[in-house]
Each structure stands twice: as structure tokens, then as C-alpha cells.
Amino acid sequence: MSEKKVAVAIIGPGNIGTDLMYKIQKYARFMKLKLMVGIFPDSAGLKRAGELGIENSSEGIEALLRDRSVRIAFEATTASAHAKNAPLLAKTGITAIDLTPAAVGPYVCPVVNIDEHINAPNINLITCGAQATVPIVSAISSVTKVKYAEIVATIASKSAGPGTRQNIDEFTQTTATALEIVGKAEKGKAIIILNPAEPPILMRNTIYTVVEEQKKDEIVAAVETVVQKVKEYVPGYRLRVPPIFDEEKVTTMIEVEGAGEFLPEYAGNLDIETSAALAVGDLVAKHLVAEGV
Amino acid sequence: MSSSGRQIRIIDTTLRDGSHAVRHKFTIEDVKAIASALDEAGVYGIEISHGDGLAGSSIQYGWALHSDEERLSAANEVVKNSKIAVLLLPGIGTRNDLQRSFECGAKIARIATHVTEADISEQHIKMAKDMGLEVMTFLMLSHMVPPGKVLEQAKLMEGYGADVVYVVDSAGAMLPDDVRAKVGILKEHLSVEVGFHAHENLGLAIGNTLAAISEGATVVDGTLCGLGAGAGNTPTEVLVAVLDKLGYKTGVDLYKIMRAAEEIMRPRMPRPQVIDRASLVLGYAGVYSSFLLHTYKAAERFKVAPLDILLELGKLKVVGGQEDMIVDVAYELARGNRE
Numbered sequence: 155m156s157e158k159k160v161a162v163a164i165i166g167p168g169n170i171g172t173d174l175m176y177k178i179q180k181y182a183r184f185m186k187l188k189l190m191v192g193i194f195p196d197s198a199g200l201k202r203a204g205e206l207g208i209e210n211s212s213e214g215i216e217a218l219l220r221d222r223s224v225r226i227a228f229e230a231t232t233a234s235a236h237a238k239n240a241p242l243l244a245k246t247g248i249t250a251i252d253l254t255p256a257a258v259g260p261y262v263c264p265v266v267n268i269d270e271h272i273n274a275p276n277i278n279l280i281t282c283g284a285q286a287t288v289p290i291v292s293a294i295s296s297v298t299k300v301k302y303a304e305i306v307a308t309i310a311s312k313s314a315g316p317g318t319r320q321n322i323d324e325f326t327q328t329t330a331t332a333l334e335i336v337g338k339a340e341k342g343k344a345i346i347i348l349n350p351a352e353p354p355i356l357m358r359n360t361i362y363t364v365v366e367e368q369k370k371d372e373i374v375a376a377v378e379t380v381v382q383k384v385k386e387y388v389p390g391y392r393l394r395v396p397p398i399f400d401e402e403k404v405t406t407m408i409e410v411e412g413a414g415e416f417l418p419e420y421a422g423n424l425d426i427e428t429s430a431a432l433a434v435g436d437l438v439a440k441h442l443v444a445e446g447v
Numbered sequence: 448m449s450s451s452g453r454q455i456r457i458i459d460t461t462l463r464d465g466s467h468a469v470r471h472k473f474t475i476e477d478v479k480a481i482a483s484a485l486d487e488a489g490v491y492g493i494e495i496s497h498g499d500g501l502a503g504s505s506i507q508y509g510w511a512l513h514s515d516e517e518r519l520s521a522a523n524e525v526v527k528n529s530k531i532a533v534l535l536l537p538g539i540g541t542r543n544d545l546q547r548s549f550e551c552g553a554k555i556a557r558i559a560t561h562v563t564e565a566d567i568s569e570q571h572i573k574m575a576k577d578m579g580l581e582v583m584t585f586l587m588l589s590h591m592v593p594p595g596k597v598l599e600q601a602k603l604m605e606g607y608g609a610d611v612v613y614v615v616d617s618a619g620a621m622l623p624d625d626v627r628a629k630v631g632i633l634k635e636h637l638s639v640e641v642g643f644h645a646h647e648n649l650g651l652a653i654g655n656t657l658a659a660i661s662e663g664a665t666v667v668d669g670t671l672c673g674l675g676a677g678a679g680n681t682p683t684e685v686l687v688a689v690l691d692k693l694g695y696k697t698g699v700d701l702y703k704i705m706r707a708a709e710e711i712m713r714p715r716m717p718r719p720q721v722i723d724r725a726s727l728v729l730g731y732a733g734v735y736s737s738f739l740l741h742t743y744k745a746a747e748r749f750k751v752a753p754l755d756i757l758l759e760l761g762k763l764k765v766v767g768g769q770e771d772m773i774v775d776v777a778y779e780l781a782r783g784n785r786e
């Protein structure tokens with residue numbers, strides 16, 4: 155364990171923020187959760203923070219800006235709230251790790267490109283669909299050119315909150331763009347499906363790629379390696395169907411089971427976002443420590 | 448059933464739902480010939496989109512021969528009186544696709560969600576209304592939930608601005624009493640019109656459509672020769688004849704629609720549109736009709752029986768759009784067979 159830890163805060167004590175709070179408390183190696191802020195005094199998330207002995211406030215970002223010790227803030231609110239908060243955080247020199255689709259900063263998938271953006275003042279964690287599928291596309295891109303990548307993310311209806319539901323176009327468009335920018339596919343396409351079956355299904359993702367060279371063994375090895383790497387920060391990330399080859403088309407299927415601590419196990423789509431946030435937060439914090447905070 | 452000259456509007460979806468039956472390979476010439484014949488016959492609306500809606504052309508659902516815009520523009524050149532409709536499934540297509548189809552001449556937007564997920568359609572319905580389109584909304588796989596749930600979701604769509612809310616029997620799994628109960632409850636509690644979309648998997652497309660109309664549905668779908676996913680849809684030409692005999696007004700010329708079916712559509716059909724064993728199982732197990740041809744393909748690829756795939760999909764309660772589950776299930780079955 156490191157001796158020096160970086161003070162961090164969470165903005166937004168909803169389901170995502172609360173899940174992230176528990177993850178940081180339990181697993182963070184270079185971060186110490188200093189503060190949780192929200193805007194509703196009767197928020198259940200703030201109350202839970204209080205129960206864990208974490209400083210909390212319903213005065214929103216103001217309370218965070220008053221605190222002089224916080225170096226990293228996780229935004230777990232909405233895209234429009236983050237659009238307002240981002241410049242305030244930047245001005246104060248606080249690194250923002252954004253779990254909303256605001257995309258103020260560069261798209262980051264920890265296993266793929268965190269090294270490129272470790273100094274970025276604002277890091278965007280794209281979408282759950284992108285966190286689940288971009289690693290596979292990127293792994294295949296490392297072997298051969300990916301001419302086209304198409305992903306289908308199916309999530310349990312119960313795990314899709316109002317934010318996802320009212321902004322479903324943003325999900326498909328942002329995920330498709332991330333397949334291109336982060337996954338390095340020449341063209342990306344994303345489809346999202348909500349399935350209401352009871353008991354709720356685990357998040358599942360199908361990744362189709364059209365590849366230039368059918369280097370089967372290398373592609374399978376690259377995919378298996380990246381799955382192991384993602385598993386290090388998302389333990390419930392599993393290869394459901396290893397790459398199937400039909401001439402130039404490669405089909406891979408991934409299942410994501412949530413850790414089942416605060417959020418239910420079926421909500422792998424939420425778990426992969428908070429797990430990515432934890433992983434990125436720890437890497438940024440480690441970097442800050444190394445640079446001498 | 449008292450018809451007393453009531454008006455029924457027919458939307459022909461040969462060039463959308465029928466697209467599944469030709470594996471989305473309609474040519475521009477097909478589009479022009481079919482749209483033109485439907486227009487001459489006088490159907491109210493002609494739906495033109497990939498079978499899975501705008502932007503459905505994909506590995507998951509099958510590549511279309513031409514883009515949505517190319518097909519819409521081609522139809523727009525020949526259609527004079529009918530309104531061109533497009534289908535959009537939020538999660539697959541986006542508002543950008545809707546905007547482009549509007550620019551290509553679409554006059555009706557049909558926005559479809561799974562029967563429990565109406566709240567993902569708010570953005571699209573509102574945008575379509577703002578563009579001045581007539582908006583018809585689909586509650587797909589309506590057989591899966593009780594009437595009260597269908598009503599709850601229909602009310603959401605009505606609230607977003609839908610002009611017509613459809614009960615959609617995507618799996619061809621509904622029996623006439625179920626159709627009556629669901630159309631009836633919507634008719635009783637909504638102030639907008641109610642529509643019905645049938646599939647023929649249990650041989651009930653015409654019967655269920657009549658059941659819907661008897662409960663007050665005023666907009667119904669059909670396709671020429673019943674071309675469509677699974678065992679197909681309500682054959683438009685048969686529907687026109689039946690409604691005419693019952694005294695309803697559809698505005699469709701029976702001779703011209705029979706000609707469109709017999710002389711334009713039938714010669715273009717790649718296989719007879721029949722209730723084969725697998726499509727019967729779709730209706731019996733309640734599986735999305737467009738899974739049929741994908742299932743045949745996966746069955747061959749993984750050397751497993753199509754019926755085993757379909758029955759397993761029924762057990763898993765997969766919803767529309769989950770075509771990737773066909774491969775998942777086939778892969779698992781093949782692995783099980785090896786072990």
C-alpha cells in the first residue's frame with residue numbers, strides 16, 4: 155500500500171456515485187475519499203456517506219470548490235451538470251473524471267489509452283457499452299486493420315436509468331465514435347437493446363469486426379489477453395463466446411456481471427463504469443503522487 | 448361487428464417488414480415498382496425502411512442493398528398520393544436518421560419500442576411531431592405483457608405526442624381474445640387512434656386484424672402476398688377484399704391491389720410465404736418473427752436444429768433486435784452437442 159494518498163471527491167450521490175464511493179473506500183490504493191457532494195439534503199447517498207464517516211454536503215460543487223485539498227473529482231451527475239462544473243473544476247486545478255456523456259475531455263478506456271491522457275485535466279469515461287467493447291476492438295486493431303466495428307450492447311431494463319432512456323441516441327452515437335477514436339476501427343456502429351426479462355439479464359455485448367487480415371491465432375490471443383487485463387479492474391468481465399471467424403467477419407461476445415456490492419449483480423453496465431472510474435482515478439492519483447503533490 | 452361504412456386506414460409495409468423475407472435485398476427497381484403499384488391502388492401509407500428500421504443495415508440484422516435514403520428517394524419519385532412512412536427503433540436508428548428520411552420525403556414516422564420500454568421513444572416522437580410528421584408508435588411483442596401494462600406504456604407514447612398507438616404482434620403469438628383485450632383497453636382509455644400490426648405465424652393475421660378492428664382499431668398494417676418476417680404479415684390484398692365485404696371503407700381499389708400482389712410482388716418472392724414448422728414455432732413460443740431466416744443461417748453454420756434454437760430463445764425471453772442471441776444460443780447448443 156502507498157503511504158501517500160490523493161484526496162478525491164464525488165459529485166452526485168445517486169446510484170453511480172454511491173457505488174463508486176463504496177469501491178473507492180474498499181479498493182483504492184492511491185485515493186482517499188474526502189468528500190461527497192449533492193444538491194438534495196435528504197439524499198440517501200449523502201446519508202450513506204455520512205454513515206461511512208465521509209464528509210458530505212448538499213451545497214453541490216460550491217462545497218467542493220471551498221475544499222482546498224481535493225485534487226480529483228468524479229462527476230456522477232448528468233451531462234448538462236458536468237458542462238457547467240467542468241470549467242469550475244479546471245479553474246481550480248482539480249482533475250475531472252467524468253462518468254456522464256458530456257465528453258468535455260478525451261474519451262478514455264483505462265486498458266486502452268489512459269497513458270495518452272494521464273495529464274488531461276478532464277477525462278471522459280464514454281459509455282458503459284464502449285467500456286465493454288472498445289477493449290476488444292482495440293485488441294483486434296493491434297493485430298490487423300479493423301475496417302468496421304459494430305457492437306450490440308444488451309442491458310437489463312432495470313439497470314437503465316432515466317438518463318440513458320431519455321438520451322439513447324447519445325449512447326449509440328458516442329459509443330460508435332469511441333469504436334473509431336479509441337478502438338481504431340475505420341468505421342463504428344453501435345446498437346443498444348433493453349431487455350425486461352425477469353430475473354434481469356446480465357449485461358451482454360456482441361462485437362462484430364470486419365478485419366483486413368484473417369490472422370486467427372493472433373486475434374484470439376490478443377482478445378484473450380485484453381479480457382484478462384479488463385478483468386483486473388472489472389472482475390465480472392467474461393469472454394462468453396471467443397472470436398468466431400466467418401471469412402473477414404469476426405464475432406466475439408462478452409458478458410459483464412456486476413460486483414453485486416451496492417448495485418445488483420445484473421447491473422454490469424453500471425459496474426463497468428464505476429470500475430473504470432476507480433481504475434482511472436487510481437492511475438491519475440498515482441501519477442500525481444509520483445510527481446510530488 | 449357493425450362496420451357502417453367506417454374508415455379504416457391501411458399502411459402497406461411490404462417495403463419494410465417484407466424486407467426481412469428478401470434478406471433486405473430490395474433493388475431500386477423493386478422499390479419503384481412496388482411503391483408505384485401500392486400508390487395506384489390507393490393505400491394510405493407505404494412504409495419503406497430496412498426491416499429493423501432506419502439504420503438497421505448492419506452485420507446484426509443484415510446488409511441492405513441500398514441505403515435508406517436511396518430507397519426513400521426512389522419511392523418518392525413515383526408515389527403521388529400515398530404517404531411514405533419510415534420505421535425507427537430507438538437504440539438502432541437515431542434522430543439524425545429521421546431527419547434524413549424527412550428530407551427524402553417521409554410523411555409518417557413510425558417509432559417502435561419493446562412493449563415495456565416506451566420511455567426511450569420520447570426524443571424521437573417529439574422531434575417527428577416538430578417536423579410536422581404524422582406519428583404512429585409501435586408497442587412491439589405486445590403478447591408478452593398483460594393489457595394493463597400495454598395501456599400504461601401506450602399512455603406514455605400518447606403523452607409524447609403520438610397520433611396513433613399500435614398493438615404490435617411481432618411474434619405472431621397473439622390469439623384473437625388477447626388482441627381484443629389489448630386493443631379494447633387502449634381504445635377505451637386513449638384519446639388517439641389505435642392501430643394493429645399482425646403476423647401470420649399462427650395463421651391468425653386476418654382474423655386478429657378483424658378482432659382489432661371490431662374493438663375500434665382504425666389503422667392496420669399489411670403486406671403484398673403477406674411478404675414479411677416469420678410466416679409473414681396480413682396480406683394487404685386479402686385484407687382489402689375482406690374489409691370491403693364487411694362494408695368498411697379503406698380507399699383501396701381491390702382490383703388494383705390484387706394486381707399489385709399477383710403481378711408485381713409474387714414474381715419477386717424468393718420463397719413461398721408459408722407457415723412452415725419454424726415459423727409456427729415462432730408464434731407458438733412467442734419469438735420475434737424476424738429471427739426466422741437468421742436462425743436458419745445459424746443452424747447451418749453451427750450444425751444444430753433450427754427448432755432447438757427457437758425454443759431456447761423463447762425460454763430466454765429475448766426481445767426484438769437481439770439477433771446476436773441466435774448465434775449465442777447456436778454456439779452453446781453446438782458446444783453441448785460436442786460434449
